[in-house]
Amino acid sequence: MGGSRASDAWASVLRSGLRLSLSQRGTSSGWRVSDLRGRTRLTVDTGGGRHQVLLPIEWAHDQADAIRQTVLAIHAAHSDGLPLDRAIAAALAGDEPTTDPDAGPIEWPALVERFKARKLSSGAIKPRTWEAVYQRRMAELLAILGSKTPPTNPRELLEAVTARWSDQPGSRGRQMQVQQTAALLRWGVDNGALAVEWAPPLDLDPFVGRKREGRSITTPIEVKHILELVEAIPDARWRLAFQLLAAYGLRPEELQHLQLRGGRLWCNYRKNTSRGATKPRPLRLLPCDDWAEAWDLLEQFKAQPLPPMRPGYGAEDLGLYMRRRRHWQDLRQQYEAEGEKLVLYSARHGYAHRAHLICELPPKVAAAAMGHSVETHLAAYSKWCGDDVVDDAFERAATRLGR
Numbered sequence: 001m002g003g004s005r006a007s008d009a010w011a012s013v014l015r016s017g018l019r020l021s022l023s024q025r026g027t028s029s030g031w032r033v034s035d036l037r038g039r040t041r042l043t044v045d046t047g048g049g050r051h052q053v054l055l056p057i058e059w060a061h062d063q064a065d066a067i068r069q070t071v072l073a074i075h076a077a078h079s080d081g082l083p084l085d086r087a088i089a090a091a092l093a094g095d096e097p098t099t100d101p102d103a104g105p106i107e108w109p110a111l112v113e114r115f116k117a118r119k120l121s122s123g124a125i126k127p128r129t130w131e132a133v134y135q136r137r138m139a140e141l142l143a144i145l146g147s148k149t150p151p152t153n154p155r156e157l158l159e160a161v162t163a164r165w166s167d168q169p170g171s172r173g174r175q176m177q178v179q180q181t182a183a184l185l186r187w188g189v190d191n192g193a194l195a196v197e198w199a200p201p202l203d204l205d206p207f208v209g210r211k212r213e214g215r216s217i218t219t220p221i222e223v224k225h226i227l228e229l230v231e232a233i234p235d236a237r238w239r240l241a242f243q244l245l246a247a248y249g250l251r252p253e254e255l256q257h258l259q260l261r262g263g264r265l266w267c268n269y270r271k272n273t274s275r276g277a278t279k280p281r282p283l284r285l286l287p288c289d290d291w292a293e294a295w296d297l298l299e300q301f302k303a304q305p306l307p308p309m310r311p312g313y314g315a316e317d318l319g320l321y322m323r324r325r326r327h328w329q330d331l332r333q334q335y336e337a338e339g340e341k342l343v344l345y346s347a348r349h350g351y352a353h354r355a356h357l358i359c360e361l362p363p364k365v366a367a368a369a370m371g372h373s374v375e376t377h378l379a380a381y382s383k384w385c386g387d388d389v390v391d392d393a394f395e396r397a398a399t400r401l402g403r
Contacts, residue, residue: 010061010064010202010203011035011059011064013064013202013203014033014064014067014068014202015032015033017068017202018031018033018068018071018072021068021072021186021189021190022072022075024187024190024191025075025076025079025190025191027075029045030044030045030046031043031044031045031071031075032044033067033071034059035059036054036059038058038059038060039054039055039056039057039058039059040054040055040057040058040059040063040067041053041054041055042054042055042071042074042088044084046084051084051085053088055067055070055092056092057070064202064203065199065201065202068199068202069196069197069199070091070092072189072190072196072199073091073196074087074088074091075087076091076192076196077090077091106194108141108142108145108146109142111184111188111193111194112138112141112142112184114193115138115183115184115187115188116130116134116138118187118191119134128311128312131311131312132311132312132313133176133180133312134180137161137176137177137180137181138180138184140161140177141157141161141177141180141181141184144157144160144161145157153197153198154182154185154197154198154199154200154201155201157181157185158178158181158182158200158201158204158207159207161177161178161181162174162177162178162207162208162209165177165209169208169209169210169211170208170209170210170211171211174208174209175208178204178207178208179204181200182200182201182204185198185199185200186199186200219335219340219341219342219346219349220346220349220350220352220353220354221246221342221346221347221349221350222350223289223291223350223354225331226246226291226347226350227291228327228331229242229325229327229328229331230242230243230246232325232326232327232328233325235307235321236304237304237305237306237307238307238318238321240297240300240301240304240306241255241306241307241318242318242322242347243292243295243297243300244258244297244301245318245344245347245348246292246347246350246351247285247289247292247295247297247351248265248267248283248284248285248351249347249348249350249351249352249355249369249370250267250283250347250348251269251271251315251345251348251371252314252315252318252319252344252345253269253312253314253315254267254269254314254371255306255309255314255318256269256306256309256311256314257269258283258301258306260298260301260302261282263298264282264283264298265282265283265297265298265301266280266281266282266283267280267281267283267371268280269371271371271372278371278372279371281368281369281371284369286351286354286355286358286359287359288354288358288359289354307321315344318344319343319344322344348370351370352366352370355369
């Protein structure tokens with residue numbers, strides 16, 4: 001049973017992909033593919049009845065792209081006015097290209113602009129999302145397509161755009177580059193701007209790749225290292241940014257969403273997650289962090305502007321600045337030598353660690369102060385609750401109870 005379900009999974013992907021492509025062309029139903037004794041059967045329901053044809057393509061996983069391209073070619077020819085039987089014959093003979101062969105080379109920049117306009121006008125994404133998520137990946141794609149020897153088919157293109165991630169199989173950046181490249185190609189084919197031959201493969205996993213090992217566990221930064229780094233940052237603006245990050249346990253992106261309200265510092269950042277959107281929250285120093293209180297961050301924030309950071313790129317911009325600091329590099333090597341990993345989020349992890357270990361705040365309270373759910377908080381920070389932490393908590397509880 002399990003093997004049968006696994007072997008049918010590709011067919012489900014094929015059918016759902018065809019439905020999506022055909023619906024974008026204005027055909028919501030009536031076109032289906034199925035297996036008939038190992039061959040591909042195309043069924044088309046029209047006003048004149050039901051038509052079936054056995055395509056000369058094996059019904060197999062490695063033929064899924066060929067099946068999809070053939071059906072789309074038949075649909076395109078039929079939509080252009082050919083009777084269905086002639087559209088099938090033309091598509092199978094390869095006599096009915098979906099684009100004009102004399103149209104010249106593909107104008108990829110114009111295609112990307114049309115893709116962008118469609119994404120924005122349909123409400124699928126906001127302009128800010130295009131700038132933060134799509135723009136740089138489309139720029140990389142266009143640079144490759146504008147090279148001296150550009151890719152000539154979708155597989156070559158996908159291999160080219162993932163080349164710089166060759167040592168990072170399964171990484172988030174590689175996955176997004178593959179998905180957005182495939183989305184552009186699929187949109188181009190479905191809207192007649194590209195020939196069917198440019199339809200991306202249905203199975204993108206080989207291009208995304210798989211991670212060779214599990215995710216590294218980042219480490220809470222120690223207070224002494226926070227103070228050392230603050231001393232080592234020469235620019236007052238970037239120094240204030242790092243101080244705010246460490247003192248309030250902020251996400252790097254939240255630095256661009258701070259506001260004074262009623263004599264307190266608030267974070268207005270809203271992060272959308274599967275558990276809902278985070279809410280604006282007042283920022284609080286931990287009772288144990290007298291070093292942070294001595295920084296007088298509220299007055300600093302009033303008087304000192306933060307460094308310029310691109311919207312949506314707070315982590316990258318601050319990360320780039322920190323990577324250029326010699327002391328940050330030394331600390332990262334030191335943590336790595338101990339089997340740990342130091343990143344910007346280590347400041348946030350340190351806040352959570354001190355909240356529990358030193359201040360003994362309940363998870364619900366710490367989660368509210370940090371702007372995420374209790375479930376997220378426990379999932380992220382329970383891994384640091386080793387036996388030494390448990391033993392210490394029990395000893396302090398016994399002391400409070402006079403035992």
